Amino acid sequence: MIVDDDALVRLGLADLLDTDPGIEVVAQAADGVQAVELATAHRIDVALMDVRMPRMDGITAIGTLRTVAHPPRIITLTTFDLDEYVYDALAAGADGFLLKDTDPADILRAIHLVAAGSAMLHPAAARRLIDRYHHTARAATSAAQQRIDRLTPRERDVLALLAEGGTNADIAAALGMRESTVKAHVSRILTALDVTNRVQAALLARDAGAVPGADPYPPGAA
Template identity: 80%
Template sequence: MIVDDDALVRLGLADLLTTDDGIDVIAQAADGLAAIEQATLHRVDVALVDVRMPRMDGITAITQLRALAHPPRVITLTTFDLDEYVYDALAAGADGFLLKDTDPSEILRAVHLVAAGSAMLHPRAARRVIDRYHHKSQPKTAAARERIARLTPRERDVLTLVATGLANNDIAARLGMRDATVKAHVSRILSTLGVTNRVQAALLAVDAHIDS
């Protein structure tokens, strides 16, 4: 599903996504309210959601999309421009974000990665957004460290690399593990930390300064 108040953006994204035989565009929406309606009518696997929209903004929409019986995974779209709303979108449950000028091949790759349960944070902007806005918004280092202390040493190693934005196969190569083993570790990490996706786990890791 494509959610953006700019009709030209929706058209361009739809044209791009339909070039991939593994992706079907089943719904479009011009704002958050329409997105909730469409996600209720259709079984949406991945939603590309703009941040700033009329009636209901993208952050509120993400929260409500994630609360559905069959919640779609969400990629936030933004022009960035030092947009603090990006952090709020990730904290609300988005599985990643892309800049609107992202290379088309990377947008297609992001949809597949997120659909498979991974995350996609724009490599140039990810650390900048997390560092700039996460610490300013939620300085909860002690609480974050207390939650992360429940992890095993190996799970902590995996979380440290998740926090850098690496995909499972890259983490497996870095730690000398199989992809399936990394996937199992990530699943246990999310459960132990009480978060819904690896982006929220990464934000918690940043709060705890586990990579410093």
Template identity: 85%
Template structure:
């Protein structure tokens, strides 16, 4: 589903996505309220959601979409490289974000990655955004470190690579384990940290200053 108040943007994204035989555009919404309605009427696996829209913005829409009985995964779209609204969207449950000028091939790759359970953050914007709002915040860091203390050493190894944006396959290769084992570790990490997706786990790892 494409959610954007600009009809030309919706048309351009739809044309792009439909060039991929494995992607079907099942719905298009002009704002967050319409997105909630359409998500209830269609099976939506991934929603591309703009941040700034009338009636209901992308942040609120993301939280509402993620609270549905069968929630779609969400990729936030933004024009702004360091927009605090994007961070708020990630905290609301988005699995990643892209700038609207992202290369078309990367947008297609993002949809596939997020649909498969991975995260996709625009590389240049993501690091600055996360670092700006979290890495230097000591209260956040202390609380995050306490939560990470619940992880096993191996789970911390997996989280380090997850926070770098590595896929399950990448982690399996680098840690010499089966991909199914990595998936099990990731599932336990999300449960232990009480987060809903990989992006939130990565944010928590950065808060705690966890690195390789």
């Protein structure tokens, strides 16, 4: 689903997505209210979500979409990389954050990655996120470590590789597991840490020092 109040932007994105045989555009919305209605009526796998829209903005829409019966994975796609947009979108549950100047091939790649359960951040957004968490890490370390302590040693191994940007396939290869086993571990990790997606889990791992010296989520990584 494409969600943007600019009809020309929706048309351009639809034309781009139509070039990929693995992607089907099933709905287009002009604002957050319409996006929620369409996500209720259709089974949406991934939504490309603008931020500034009338009636209901993208950040509010992300939170609302998380409550529908089959919540889509969400990539925020906006012209603005303002700090509050990056933080608020990810805190609301977005699985990715891209700018509209992102290379078209990377937009297509992001959709496939997010649909498969991974995440993708624009390099500028990732750097802003890294800078913020470097400044606030000391205050967050204790609370984050308490959540990490809920995990088994094997789950911590998976989390460490996830926080370094590893896909399920990467983690499976590194730890000698089946990819399905990694997916099960990731699901349990998200539940135990009380987060909604891999980006939030990676940030929590960084806060806790589970990945010493590593960026919370490498730019453009899955």
